Amino acid sequence: MSYFAELLVNGALTGLMYSLVALGIVLIYKSSGVPNLAQGAVVLIGAYVVWLLVAAGLPLLAAVPIACVVMFGFGLAVERLLLRRMVGQPIIMVVMLTLGLEIFLRGLGPGLLGAAPKSLDLGIDLSPIIVGDVFINRDYLYGGVIALLLIGASLLFFRTRLGTKLRAVSDDHVSSWAVGISVERAIGISWGLAAVAAVAAGTLWGSVQGVDWTLSALLFPAVAVVILGGVDSIVGVLVGGLLVGILGSVVPGYLDSLVGGGTRDVVTSLIILFTIMVRPYGIFGREDIERI
DSSP: HHEEEEEEEEHHHHHHHHHHHHHHHHHHHHHHHOOOOHHHHHHHHHHHHHHHHTTTTOOHHHHHHHHHHHHHHHHHHHHHHGGGGGTOOOOOOOOHHHHHHHHHHHHHHHHOOOOOOOOOOOOEEEEEOOEEEEEEEHHHHHHHHHHHHHHEEEEEETTSSHHHHHHHHHHHHHHHHHHOOOOHHEEEEEEEEHHHHHHHHHHHHHHHHOOGGGGGHHHHHHHHHHHHOOOOOOHHHHHHHHHHHHHHHHHHHHHHHHHHHHHHHHHHHHHHHHHHHHTTTTTOOOOOOOOO
């Protein structure tokens, strides 16, 4: 029973850290209606920026805020140089653009800085927290708490005046233009906010597994979180992350020894497939019905 509890708790905390990656995807979609498949590589670049600043001698508490400013500017640049050129194009072309950006950034960072993993030490004690017979990973615990705080902040943000404008842009670009909302600026802000979330995700995951190209692979579980929870729901990010993390921990915990490993990705794939077939708009996503 203690083994199951350990898988459950650490899986839930891992899922919250997945939610931090997925948060960037939802922020962009909820703000602009653009499906973003580049968030994994943006997390990678955010982690590299933090590592470069720390390697330059800055303390971590200074490096992270500076990286957030840098990455917010990066998000604005992506909107200005790439997405603005796609206005009026089919949505599938916008999706392909973000996928191309993902592939480009995935190779750019390691290509410039080397493929060897970079260590990012957050000063977290490596010893686990022991509660009864359950061992809890400190990295995942702190990461889960930070993820909860940022998800809560995102919920509050969309209740503000600016957040309401961003949601209006997502609903209808033309109507937003008609009432004086700058659609281009709103989309740029959404990409900037997603890049800031990527800094947090990249820093936390970089401390766990090192900073290298594998951080971009977090896009896969993040997509599962978004599809399960709902692509336009921040609450769905939280619930979807918990479910993906728990299933991705408990099921491999019992099956890997029987089949030789590798069941985590299978579980994630099945979550995506079954959700799309049964409830394609996710648990908390908005169901839009269009008349043809």
